[in-house]
Amino acid sequence: MFSLLAEDATVGEPTGVWGAIAGGAEYFIGIFNEGGAVLTGLVTGIIPTLLVLLTAVNALIRLIGPEKIENLGKKAGQPGLIWYPVRYLVLPVLAVFFLTNPMAYTIGRFLPERFKPAFYDSAVSFVHPITGLFPHANAGELFVYLGIAAGITTLGFGLGDLAIRFLLVGLVVIFIRGIVTEFITSRMMARRVAA
Amino acid sequence: MNNLLVKIGRGVGGVVGALYQAGRDSVETVIRNILPFMVFISFIIGLVLVTGVGDVIANTISPLAGSLVGLLIVSIVCSIPLLSPLLGPGAVIAQIVGTLLGVEIGKGTIPPQYALPALFAINPQVGCDFIPVGLALGEAEPETVEVGVPAVLFSRLITGPLAVVIAYFASFGMYQS
Numbered sequence: 627m628f629s630l631l632a633e634d635a636t637v638g639e640p641t642g643v644w645g646a647i648a649g650g651a652e653y654f655i656g657i658f659n660e661g662g663a664v665l666t667g668l669v670t671g672i673i674p675t676l677l678v679l680l681t682a683v684n685a686l687i688r689l690i691g692p693e694k695i696e697n698l699g700k701k702a703g704q705p706g707l708i709w710y711p712v713r714y715l716v717l718p719v720l721a722v723f724f725l726t727n728p729m730a731y732t733i734g735r736f737l738p739e740r741f742k743p744a745f746y747d748s749a750v751s752f753v754h755p756i757t758g759l760f761p762h763a764n765a766g767e768l769f770v771y772l773g774i775a776a777g778i779t780t781l782g783f784g785l786g787d788l789a790i791r792f793l794l795v796g797l798v799v800i801f802i803r804g805i806v807t808e809f810i811t812s813r814m815m816a817r818r819v820a821a
Numbered sequence: 822m823n824n825l826l827v828k829i830g831r832g833v834g835g836v837v838g839a840l841y842q843a844g845r846d847s848v849e850t851v852i853r854n855i856l857p858f859m860v861f862i863s864f865i866i867g868l869v870l871v872t873g874v875g876d877v878i879a880n881t882i883s884p885l886a887g888s889l890v891g892l893l894i895v896s897i898v899c900s901i902p903l904l905s906p907l908l909g910p911g912a913v914i915a916q917i918v919g920t921l922l923g924v925e926i927g928k929g930t931i932p933p934q935y936a937l938p939a940l941f942a943i944n945p946q947v948g949c950d951f952i953p954v955g956l957a958l959g960e961a962e963p964e965t966v967e968v969g970v971p972a973v974l975f976s977r978l979i980t981g982p983l984a985v986v987i988a989y990f991a992s993f994g995m996y997q998s
Contacts, residue, residue: 653871657868657871657872658864658867659867660866660867660870660871661863661865661866662867664862664866664867664870665859665860665863668862668863669856669859673855673856673859676851676855677844677847677848677851680843680846680847680851681843681844681846681847683843684842684844684846684847685836685839685840685842685843685844688839688842688843689835689836689839728954728955731956731958731959732959732960733959734955734956734959734961735959735960737959739961739962739964739965740965742956742959742961742965742969743952743956743961743965743968743969743972743973744972745959746952746955746956746959746973747948747973747976747977749955750947750948750951750955751947751948753947753948754912754915754940754944754947755940762847762850766854766911767911767912767915767916768855768858768916769862769916769917769919769920770919770944771919771940772920772923773862773917773918773919773920773921773923774919774920774922774923774926774936774939774940775936776920776923777922777923777924777925777926777927777928777931777933778923778926778927778936778996779927780926780927780928781926781929781933781996783933783996787995787996788937788995791937791991791992791995792937792940795937795941795984795987795991798987799941799980799983799984799987799988802980802983802984803976803977803980806976806980807972807973807980810975810976811968811969811972814968814971814972815968818964818968
């Protein structure tokens with residue numbers, strides 16, 4: 627009975643000018659419906675895990691005490707090949723993990739002037755590769771990774787592979803950046819002294 | 822005995838306090854930084870999916886992002902010393918492009934193994950807008966800032982494309998059957 631009624635009640639789509647306006651309205655609201663659906667997916671899919679992860683890491687950092695890496699910063703400024711990996715790999719990674727973006731760059735104050743630009747370059751280049759595993763380090767800029775990772779999720783693949791490779795390649799890249807920028811900085815400083 | 826109890830009580834209190842404060846910080850971060858960006862990104866994805874913008878982007882970005890040469894071109898453009906400080910602020914550009922690429926990867930127009938080199942190709946400008954501030958946080962002398970800004974910018978011209986090549990070779994075997 628009710629189904630019959632419902633069938634009878636079906637109305638034709640509006641036509642003509644009014645139809646075009648109505649169609650336009652549906653198209654318009656469709657954009658935001660789609661956006662709303664995407665937002666629901668992001669909020670339910672990402673935020674709960676993210677909140678728990680952020681809390682755990684923030685608590686860990688509080689318990690360890692970020693001031694501990696300052697001692698390493700003081701050592702990393704020494705000359706010698708052994709200190710290159712410390713200065714442009716260990717130090718920026720620990721600084722970004724414990725102090726997060728942008729406070730990580732304050733660790734540069736323990737280094738001699740000639741290493742500061744290279745350390746900054748190294749540290750700032752790590753604030754995205756780290757977000758795949760540790761989003762707390764740069765929570766405001768997650769979508770460089772999350773945006774691309776969303777495509778991988780859509781295809782039904784796990785994100786572990788991408789996250790860990792992003793992190794490892796990031797480590798290689800920040801080390802190279804530190805060395806190259808230190809070289810360029812020293813050349814420019816030498817030229818400045820000569821001039 | 823009493824001493825022990827006080828010690829345990831203090832220890833537990835400290836840990837619980839740290840956890841609670843950490844939770845408070847996390848909620849604050851999500852509400853202040855993460856949620857607003859999610860809303861913004863959702864709007865862009867909705868726009869891309871419903872309107873024809875998506876097809877235009879697919880036709881222009883996909884050929885670039887689906888090959889090593891294309892990604893190298895993107896990274897070189899983004900690391901040009903005059904452009905990189907303009908593209909940097911808040912990583913907004915990198916985040917939007919990343920999201921658009923993610924949509925295309927999800928649709929299958931870009932092969933998934935290009936996700937890794939793409940992450941580096943869209944981001945050689947990271948922090949290029951922030952060099953003077955970052956150096957100031959490191960208490961650098963004004964002379965160091967004067968040298969440091971061009972030094973980092975020129976370094977990116979070399980290391981930006983290099984990062985894409987490294988990521989390209991590191992992506993072998995990822996998401997391939």
